[in-house]
Amino acid sequence: MNSITARRRHPLARYAVLLLALSLLGGVYALLAPGGDRADAAIASGKADDVAAGKELFAAHCASCHGPNAEGAFAPGGASGPSLIGVGAAAVDFQVSSGRMPLANPGPQAPRKRPQEWVNPDTIRQVAAYVQSLGGGPTKPSLEAVDPSKGDPAKGGELFRANCIQCHNFVGSGGGLTYGKYAPPLNPATPTQIYEAMATGPQAMPVFNDSTITPDQKRDMIAYIVSVRNQPDPGGSGLGRIGPVTEGLVAWVAGISLLILAAIWITAKKRQVNHD
DSSP: OHHHHHHHTSTTHHHHHHHHHHHHHHHHHHHHOTHHHHHHHHHHHSOTTHHHHHHHHHHHHTHHHHOTTSSOBOOTTSOOBOOOTTTHHHHHHHHHHTTOSSOSSOOSSOOOOOOOTTOOHHHHHHHHHHHHHHHOOOOOOOTGGGOGGGSOHHHHHHHHHHHTHHHHOTTSOOEEOSTTOEEOOSTTOOHHHHHHHHHHOOTTSOOOOTTTSOHHHHHHHHHHHHHHHTOOOTTSOOGGGOOHHHHHHHHHHHHHHHHHHHHHHHHHHHHHHHHO
């Protein structure tokens, strides 16, 4: 007992305790720090060397709006963009593959358009891996996760009607929102892009994370959206499938046109009778 007490009083004892504490603290930090997870996620999103290539592409095509380190930038009257730290590879894949980014002209919403010439599956993967390495976030889903043939369109229809028709219409035809924004039509979107939109919540769309809508439910919704694209219109023309607005407009135009033609015919008939 006396020997233990003597060792505690040794001049080097306090340094030994401090060194032990620092070692434990470093070990705990290494386990909990997100850096390793970000690197693993970046590699999982592509190849190990995609991060370096993606950084070069980002500097050439994205940094002018989002900052040199994707921290975001704001320039009054000029190009500006939000921070991309933590948005994940799924957001990059959705925005770039659909042509929404890079954004040519600032506005209330980025429209879907033809991707730029430098954009291809390899460059998208590389930029996505770089952004993923910065702060994690939703990754690009696997092909199995977005396969419509493995989903249930009936269940997906119930979920779609409960969560999406307020903006996207019953069959995904889209609709207008406020301040110049709009819910885009879903017909041009691929199953992967639909999943990524639910996971990342682009622009005015809310985020439907896995705790709100599970991956299996997302696949069911994709199955429903894809199935309605091929549904026939037994009543004739689908009129854009945007509901009673166009149907009422067609009925009104057709009805007014028939009344005008009837009035012209009656007037012409009456003039002929008077001449006789």
